Amino acid sequence: MKKKKIYLDYAATTPVDPRVLKAMQPFFSEKFGNTMSLHQFGQEAKLALEKNREKIADLIKAKPNEIIFTGSATESNNFALKGIAFANRHKGKHIIISSIEHPSVEESARWLEKNGFEVSRISVDKYGSVSPAQISKAIRKDTILVSIIHASNEIGTIQPIERIGKICRQKKIYFHTDAAQSFGKIPINVNKMNIDLLTASAYKIYGPKGVACLFVREGVKIEPLLHGGGQEKGLRSSTVNLAGIVGFAKAVEICQKEMLKEKKRLENLRDRLIKNVLKIEDSFLNGHPKKRLPNNANFSFLFVEGESIAIQLDLAGIAVSTGSACSSAKLKPSSVLLATGLKPEQAQGSLRISLGRWTTRKEIEVFLRTLPKVIKQLREISPFSR
Numbered sequence: 001m002k003k004k005k006i007y008l009d010y011a012a013t014t015p016v017d018p019r020v021l022k023a024m025q026p027f028f029s030e031k032f033g034n035t036m037s038l039h040q041f042g043q044e045a046k047l048a049l050e051k052n053r054e055k056i057a058d059l060i061k062a063k064p065n066e067i068i069f070t071g072s073a074t075e076s077n078n079f080a081l082k083g084i085a086f087a088n089r090h091k092g093k094h095i096i097i098s099s100i101e102h103p104s105v106e107e108s109a110r111w112l113e114k115n116g117f118e119v120s121r122i123s124v125d126k127y128g129s130v131s132p133a134q135i136s137k138a139i140r141k142d143t144i145l146v147s148i149i150h151a152s153n154e155i156g157t158i159q160p161i162e163r164i165g166k167i168c169r170q171k172k173i174y175f176h177t178d179a180a181q182s183f184g185k186i187p188i189n190v191n192k193m194n195i196d197l198l199t200a201s202a203y204k205i206y207g208p209k210g211v212a213c214l215f216v217r218e219g220v221k222i223e224p225l226l227h228g229g230g231q232e233k234g235l236r237s238s239t240v241n242l243a244g245i246v247g248f249a250k251a252v253e254i255c256q257k258e259m260l261k262e263k264k265r266l267e268n269l270r271d272r273l274i275k276n277v278l279k280i281e282d283s284f285l286n287g288h289p290k291k292r293l294p295n296n297a298n299f300s301f302l303f304v305e306g307e308s309i310a311i312q313l314d315l316a317g318i319a320v321s322t323g324s325a326c327s328s329a330k331l332k333p334s335s336v337l338l339a340t341g342l343k344p345e346q347a348q349g350s351l352r353i354s355l356g357r358w359t360t361r362k363e364i365e366v367f368l369r370t371l372p373k374v375i376k377q378l379r380e381i382s383p384f385s386r
């Protein structure tokens, strides 16, 4: 019998939940109308769009008109940074981000630097945590935006978003958070947390790829990136991906119902995994020991390369990742791990294991039996090994 493959890379992407797929299906060939059309096909589509917008807004306690649909988290992050920068440049040209942002924030910031803006990058401690006091110190008279990732896609550390939001609100500076990894997994309340803009994506929570959103608080001044037919209040022209949005909303609805129970289940599996992996000699956990995503564990193993471990595990039928999906193909030490103070050789030996809806205790046991063997074999042939 063929051995079942074990998927432990849910932070990279998730399979579409069959309930999501079922909800989407009628919107491909039956309810296919364009939301901008005046006839009944269009009106039916428009109604579905607004009903589903409400469901997504409800998860983070936003108003429906504060959700702008986009095509990806990358687009949402570009829209947040560039849109705020250009709409508010008369007020100032200074932006604050952290040193562990996803490339879609870091590269947007870098592009803005080339176009006359100034960017401060706040460093993190050894757990990858950003200090609110340091943000407060970095704020200047001309600061227009603070953008801090909610939970790291690589090491899973959850940032003190509520405290950072409070500082920004007091100083009347817009606050954006990239919540692509936390949305649907841990509770978020944009009002309590003083968030003005928030990035979320469907395919990280068992929805389809190609659909995401940016929460934009009412009254926030932002320039669109895409100009055209004026969809999404003129902030994101493009015919909306209605089937995708219906799937996104269904995925959100399921997360909302199951979040607390699932969070607990995953935390138990994750903690069991961490406790047992750390029994391997010369291994350590990256990211915060407690303030981390329920489904994330990130380790470094001395004297071996993360890529070699991931390849050997893949041959054994277990899919994991080194760092993030975006950097794992680059064979460079992760900039996030370097930012936490790891030496390049420690960062090279890192492995990200991310759990999800279909991860079982049995799969974790198989992983825990396989990993020590793989590391032992690799250390035996490693020129760096003791």
Ligand SMILES: Cc1ncc(COP(=O)(O)O)c(C=O)c1O
Pocket (backbone or CB within 6 Å): 011, 012, 072, 073, 074, 075, 077, 102, 104, 149, 151, 152, 153, 178, 179, 180, 181, 201, 325
């Ligand atoms: C935190 C974070 N932000 C942004 C993105 C970009 O998402 P996408 O490639 O779907 O645009 C990712 C993807 O992994 C992510 O983890």
